Amino acid sequence: MTILGLTLDKLIVIGVIAAIILGPERLPAAAERLAGLVRSLRDLANGAKDRMREEMGPEFDDVDWRKLDPRQYDPRRIVREALQDDASAAPAPGSAAAAAATVAATAAAGRSASRPRRRVEPRDPLVDGAPFDAEAT
Structure with a gap:
């Protein structure tokens, strides 16, 4: 069983380190404070519930409540299901919608391949004659 990703082995190591750092005289007081903190957090959660x-x-x-658990959402599964839905919603081959989609895809591919990309330089509004309002704050 893991609590917040801590296994029993890790909890034992943390306990041993705490016993070494706190020492035998302060360890009971620290354990009592920790138990009080856990009790107050449990009471807070039960009060909210x-x-x-x-x-x-x-x-x-x-x-x-299990359906609302955020740990169940796997982004890969959600994307995979969305892509499968899109593939199943694709128009049937030979239909007018499929022909229109093919023409649109071909036109978009030809348009992007025929035009070379133009590099856009940053403009200085004072040099390029852009409108300038001296009273603006």
């Missing part, structure tokens, strides 16, 4: 249940009413129990 109770308040949500109170404000939402009976619909709170009907919500599928």
